[in-house]
Amino acid sequence: MQYVLLIHAAESRFANSTPAEGEAVMQAYGEYTKALFSTGRAGDCAALEPTHTATSVLVRDAKRAVKDGPFAETREQLGGYYSIDAESEEEALTWAAKIPGARFGTIEVRPIMAMPSGAAPQSSSAAAEVPKLSAETHKQYLLLLYENERAWETMSEAERGAVFARYMQFSAEIRASGQFIAGEPLDSVTKARSVSLDGAKRVVRDGPFAETREQLGGYYRVWAKNLDEAVALAAKIPASETGTVEVRPVMDTRAYA
Amino acid sequence: MLPDAQREARDAIQRFVRDDRARVLAALVKRCGFDVAEDALDTAIELAVRQWPDEGVPASPAAWVMAVARRRAIDALRRRVVHSQARATVRAMRDEHDANALAALEDESFGDDRLRLFFTCCHPAIAEDTRIALALRWLSGLSTEDVARAFCVAPTTMAQRLFRAKAKIETAGIPYEVPEKSELRGRLASVLQVLYAIFNEGYVATTGASLQRIDLSDEAVRLAELLCVLVEGHPDALSLLALLLLVHARRAARTTQDGEMIALDEQDRGLWDRAMIARGKSLLDRALRAGPPSAYAIEAAIQALHDDAIRYEQTDFAQIADLYRLLRAKVDAPIVALNEAVARSMIEGPEAGLRAVLALEGVEGVDGHHALYAAKADLLRRIGRSDEARRAYDEAIAATRNEAERRFLARRRASA
Numbered sequence: 001m002q003y004v005l006l007i008h009a010a011e012s013r014f015a016n017s018t019p020a021e022g023e024a025v026m027q028a029y030g031e032y033t034k035a036l037f038s039t040g041r042a043g044d045c046a047a048l049e050p051t052h053t054a055t056s057v058l059v060r061d062a063k064r065a066v067k068d069g070p071f072a073e074t075r076e077q078l079g080g081y082y083s084i085d086a087e088s089e090e091e092a093l094t095w096a097a098k099i100p101g102a103r104f105g106t107i108e109v110r111p112i113m114a115m116p117s118g119a120a121p122q123s124s125s126a127a128a129e130v131p132k133l134s135a136e137t138h139k140q141y142l143l144l145l146y147e148n149e150r151a152w153e154t155m156s157e158a159e160r161g162a163v164f165a166r167y168m169q170f171s172a173e174i175r176a177s178g179q180f181i182a183g184e185p186l187d188s189v190t191k192a193r194s195v196s197l198d199g200a201k202r203v204v205r206d207g208p209f210a211e212t213r214e215q216l217g218g219y220y221r222v223w224a225k226n227l228d229e230a231v232a233l234a235a236k237i238p239a240s241e242t243g244t245v246e247v248r249p250v251m252d253t254r255a256y257a
Numbered sequence: 258m259l260p261d262a263q264r265e266a267r268d269a270i271q272r273f274v275r276d277d278r279a280r281v282l283a284a285l286v287k288r289c290g291f292d293v294a295e296d297a298l299d300t301a302i303e304l305a306v307r308q309w310p311d312e313g314v315p316a317s318p319a320a321w322v323m324a325v326a327r328r329r330a331i332d333a334l335r336r337r338v339v340h341s342q343a344r345a346t347v348r349a350m351r352d353e354h355d356a357n358a359l360a361a362l363e364d365e366s367f368g369d370d371r372l373r374l375f376f377t378c379c380h381p382a383i384a385e386d387t388r389i390a391l392a393l394r395w396l397s398g399l400s401t402e403d404v405a406r407a408f409c410v411a412p413t414t415m416a417q418r419l420f421r422a423k424a425k426i427e428t429a430g431i432p433y434e435v436p437e438k439s440e441l442r443g444r445l446a447s448v449l450q451v452l453y454a455i456f457n458e459g460y461v462a463t464t465g466a467s468l469q470r471i472d473l474s475d476e477a478v479r480l481a482e483l484l485c486v487l488v489e490g491h492p493d494a495l496s497l498l499a500l501l502l503l504v505h506a507r508r509a510a511r512t513t514q515d516g517e518m519i520a521l522d523e524q525d526r527g528l529w530d531r532a533m534i535a536r537g538k539s540l541l542d543r544a545l546r547a548g549p550p551s552a553y554a555i556e557a558a559i560q561a562l563h564d565d566a567i568r569y570e571q572t573d574f575a576q577i578a579d580l581y582r583l584l585r586a587k588v589d590a591p592i593v594a595l596n597e598a599v600a601r602s603m604i605e606g607p608e609a610g611l612r613a614v615l616a617l618e619g620v621e622g623v624d625g626h627h628a629l630y631a632a633k634a635d636l637l638r639r640i641g642r643s644d645e646a647r648r649a650y651d652e653a654i655a656a657t658r659n660e661a662e663r664r665f666l667a668r669r670r671a672s673a
Contacts, residue, residue, distance in 0.1 A: 049428045049429070052421045052424065052425060053424060053425045053428040053429045054429075055382040055429060066381040066382050067381075067382075068382055068383050068384040068387070068425070069384070139430045141430075224430075225430075225432075226430040226431070226432040227380075227382055227429045227430045227431045227432065228431075228432050228436075230430070231382070247429075249428050249429050249430065
């Protein structure tokens with residue numbers, strides 16, 4: 001089973017910490033990342049820049065609205081994620097509890113939505129050469145898709161199929177342009193579990209990190225030349241029409257890799 | 258140290274801040290980003306403040322500041338966590354000879370740098386309030402304290418807001434460039450909106466004791482002038498500049514010497530700046546010849562009609578009402594409908610005006626706004642329903658936060 005471990009913690013904690021404390025947290029993350037990736041089970045991960053660098057994108061009546069700030073103002077903020085392939089939910093919870101952020105925040109463990117068979121993107125064998133993008137010319141952004149997942153439940157099978165096809169189309173486009181780095185659709189928040197540490201004790205509760213009207217339903221990690229290009233990508237995602245796509249710069253953590 | 262030298266240095270620095278700071282900042286930003294550029298520039302200006310009184314004002318103050326700031330920027334970049342991009346920037350800046358950087362200052366393309374700065378600080382991904390603050394800080398060269406005062410917040414609050422905005426620009430990768438032609442119109446709109454907001458804050462300060470803040474209005478006019486040159490007379494920019502000039506021309510007549518507000522119907526029209534009105538009208542003509550009128554052009558046309566009237570009673574209210582109707586088709590704001598109703602009342606009588614105004618009660622965007630209560634009160638006063646008029650004035654007074662405007666409303670109430 002694949003899971004995404006979503007790290008929620010108060011940004012103010014970092015803003016008020018000394019450089020040494022900040023450095024210590026980054027080191028701890030570096031070690032955790034190394035340990036997780038050495039199992040060969042980790043899929044992807046990213047650390048995010050703080051929410052005051054976020055931009056929200058909505059498309060209504062074919063008109064794009066760009067707003068300063070994150071999708072929602074919360075006391076604790078999404079600061080990064082790991083995706084892993086775990087044997088069981090228990091294993092996912094164990095890895096979640098080891099994340100440094102579990103000590104002062106909450107890790108939401110969400111299953112990745114299982115793709116209908118045959119829906120997985122075709123391997124690139126037939127595809128033309130994909131441009132190789134890098135930090136020399138591009139920046140990394142995480143596009144966070146927020147919408148009311150209830151809306152899915154009320155859709156007919158055909159309607160869902162149509163939306164799904166648009167996602168496949170978008171994914172194919174950004175793979176072909178070399179902008180795609182990673183991306184996953186998330187399963188319902190009803191399947192989420194939230195992990196935090198009370199001292200050394202692991203506390204797990206059912207449900208997402210926060211109950212909201214709209215929920216994180218998936219993400220794309222992409223390369224874009226600048227914010228304008230990232231916003232243009234966000235506006236192509238169906239969730240921008242029914243919900244909000246938050247564009248968050250990905251932190252450059254190469255120094256800790 | 259001679260007082261003359263001191264004064265000369267102080268004047269030169271003030272001139273630099275007013276006329277050249279923005280273009281030097283823009284040129285630096287292009288080379289090394291906002292963060293480094295602004296700090297380097299501030300350090301260079303501080304150095305000028307210390308050195309110029311003793312050593313004299315350099316032949317080209319802007320070139321002097323640019324050269325010092327550039328060296329500071331290189332030092333700052335060297336101290337930063339060294340990653341490849343910072344190294345590349347340092348190399349590029351070091352290799353660029355002083356002489357070349359100075360030549361760039363005299364270069365025509367400098368205008369482009371400032372235009373980039375304009376579009377960057379008015380980027381839609383920056384909160385609207387912050388865009389205005391950034392424009393005042395970066396393009397007008399107002400100090401953080403002055404910007405804080407314009408927003409009625411503590412300087413530390415404003416410093417934090419500006420710091421975060423800068424962090425957002427750098428970290429989120431807000432491009433430092435003029436948008437493509439296809440996007441220019443949409444993006445220019447947000448720049449014009451920022452200028453209009455700065456002007457309006459100067460025209461009627463949101464809060465505080467005095468009605469006008471002429472410094473802010475002057476600044477908006479100056480920035481609009483600059484923008485018009487930079488976007489080569491784009492009709493929307495021309496229209497906004499025309500609008501600002503046609504309103505700003507009345508500034509001397511809008512208040513008494515002790516700062517009391519004087520309404521349009523009581524102003525001494527001899528105090529209006531006729532040269533400014535003429536210029537506004539000719540800019541508006543130019544904009545109108547270029548294509549269908551923007552909302553700013555319609556507003557400018559309305560103001561031009563007011564400016565044309567020798568006495569208030571001779572104002573062409575029929576045409577003004579029609580223009581408001583035209584404007585309503587473009588800007589669906591109830592405040593426009595309110596203005597139209599008031600203009601119509603001057604032709605069709607206060608009863609008709611009152612009916613139209615009352616219809617706007619409860620409409621979001623104007624309900625609870627002091628302008629609605631004030632219009633209602635004026636109409637009731639003209640009809641002679643004094644008791645109701647006084648109650649409406651009370652509501653208007655309670656809803657406005659500008660002291661001068663409140664006193665004005667109280668005087669009108671007394672005459673009801």
